[in-house]
Amino acid sequence: MGCADIARRRMLPAFAAAKDVEIAAIASRDLAKAMPLAAEHGCRAVGGYDKLLADASVMAVYLPLPPALHAGWIEAALLAGKHVLAEKPMTIDAASTTGLLALAASRGLVLMENLSFVHHSQHATVRALLDDGTIGELRSLHAAFTVPLRSGDDIRYRSDLGGGALWDTGVYPVRVALDFLGASLRVAGAVQWRRPEFPVDTGGAALLVDRGGVSAQLTFGLDHGYRSAYRLDGSKGSISVERAFTPPADHEPVVLVENRGGTRVVRLRAEDQVANTVASFAAAVRSGARPNDDSRYQAELIDAIRSSFEPPAR
The missing domain is CATH 3.30.360.10 (Dihydrodipicolinate Reductase; domain 2)
Known part of the structure; x- marks a missing residue:
């Protein structure tokens, strides 16, 4: 969800190299921005984040948006039944982070913060x-x-x-x-x-x-x-x-x-x-880790x- 620099340089190559991950789509508010990046990774370009979340074939989303936008889109993704890997910080206030972690747990979904060094x-x-x-x-x-x-x-x-x-x-x-x-x-x-x-x-x-x-x-x-x-x-x-x-x-x-x-x-x-982080997230999704x-x-x-x-x- 988004075409941020961190996604282009680090995360998309790591997703592409992971043996148990398939990049299904890259979404941007500007479809023209997503198209060349999607072509590079052999996947669909989607215009708009809501449209991506409505796609039943997508199991999980990676969210590299600016921090102030994280809480709203993490909540939307969880409510759409998607597992979420969110760039750090997960949100910009503890109450939102706590609420979203509780929401993920209640729906049996993985919500992980992308702080790669811990892996x-x-x-x-x-x-x-x-x-x-x-x-x-x-x-x-x-x-x-x-x-x-x-x-x-x-x-x-x-x-x-x-x-x-x-x-x-x-x-x-x-x-x-x-x-x-x-x-x-x-x-x-x-x-x-x-x-x-x-x-x-x-x-x-x-x-x-x-x-x-x-x-x-x-x-x-x-x-x-x-x-x-x-x-x-x-x-x-x-x-x-x-x-x-x-x-x-x-x-x-x-x-x-x-x-x-x-x-x-x-x-x-x-x-x-970064590869370790992707592997950890994928393993958590497959095992149903809380x-x-x-x-x-x-x-x-x-x-x-x-x-x-x-x-x-x-």
Whole structure:
């Protein structure tokens, strides 16, 4: 549903390569826009999202629309009996995310958020190292995802479409904090900053704390040098991951472990986290898996960070 850049570059090639997925149609509000992309992938072009949802031959939809449009079209797709893979963020408020997950569950449908990094096995390697006591007891997490400034007409800088750094790049460090520290996290403080020409946050930071006092320091931004990394600090050492959130399919991950025994480099095989995401979604559809609470916890924490923002720095 839509011809966004992420669909063209990453998702449609992954769908096309998946052995148990068939691209049935590509829909756009402008039929002429969908036609060349549909021809490229050997499928039908459909003019209008409602028309696509009315097609009984379509089992599932991928939704890469601007964030502010997600909730309405996810609901429409679920009511039409379609499984949904939605680009992150699933919606721009926790109440909508919670309601849609409940709707999907009530109708026996899969609703998955496309946050591909969680499907890369390098993070399971980090979890295993942490659980083995490699760095002792966890004390803190530092995570950052920042990207350079884009052209001024990019939807990420439009408030009416759900733009802003927190919803775009902030989702990643928030999710990695939840994955390693759990759902008891609370916001101890948060700041945002903006470029004067944009009505949205173009950067920010948050300090989160769990019940045991373990902290997560998060940085996110749309007007920065590129940074995509996290570090876990423990009582006996640290574990670091670079290229953590959007590694290319041919990237061979490196996990750096530093403790009393010295520095150890754990080299892992390359894998395509986008292909992994498509495979996970297809498997969930075929098995009838129920939505989990990860996206709800994430949305609730993002709401809390946004509510805690101090006035934007300029």
